[in-house]
Amino acid sequence: MIIFGAKGYLYQLAILTLVCGRCGNPSAHTLRKRVNKFTLFFVPLFPFSTKYATQCTFCGAEQQVSKEQAEQLQAQGGMGGGPGAGPGGQAYGASPQQPYQQP
Numbered sequence: 319m320i321i322f323g324a325k326g327y328l329y330q331l332a333i334l335t336l337v338c339g340r341c342g343n344p345s346a347h348t349l350r351k352r353v354n355k356f357t358l359f360f361v362p363l364f365p366f367s368t369k370y371a372t373q374c375t376f377c378g379a380e381q382q383v384s385k386e387q388a389e390q391l392q393a394q395g396g397m398g399g400g401p402g403a404g405p406g407g408q409a410y411g412a413s414p415q416q417p418y419q420q421p
Contacts, residue, residue, distance in 0.1 A: 325362055327353045332392050336372065340379035347372040349383075349391055 332349040352369045355362040370388035373380045383391070 320358070321360070322356070322358050324354050324366070325357050327355065329353070331370075331388065332395075334372070334391060334395070336374075338374040338377060338379060339381065341374065341377040343374075343376045345374055345376035347374055349388060351388070 329351040330348055331351055334347050334349055335344060336347045337344045338347070349372050350370070352367075352371070353365050354367040355365050357363065368385070370383045370385060371380050372383060372391070
């Protein structure tokens with residue numbers, strides 16, 4: 319009898335300040351990496367799927383990003399250009415923020 323299966327691992331790579339494509343708020347986003355590994359007798363052997371995503375901490379929206387976009391976001395620390403267009407064609411990514419001035 320051979321026991322095999324899969325196990326998922328979730329890694330938090332960074333916390334970035336981005337403008338959410340869903341709610342439009344500049345808020346913290348977690349950059350995560352999800353790796354699924356093939357297991358044999360409950361021992362993880364090799365990865366067969368790797369996906370990257372950002373999740374807005376304000377509204378909970380999750381946006382899938384490519385490996386290159388995730389590496390770019392991680393290297394830039396959340397500043398500069400974003401990873402592309404978000405839901406609804408709105409800009410999704412980092413944008414320079416103006417300091418808040420009280421009236």
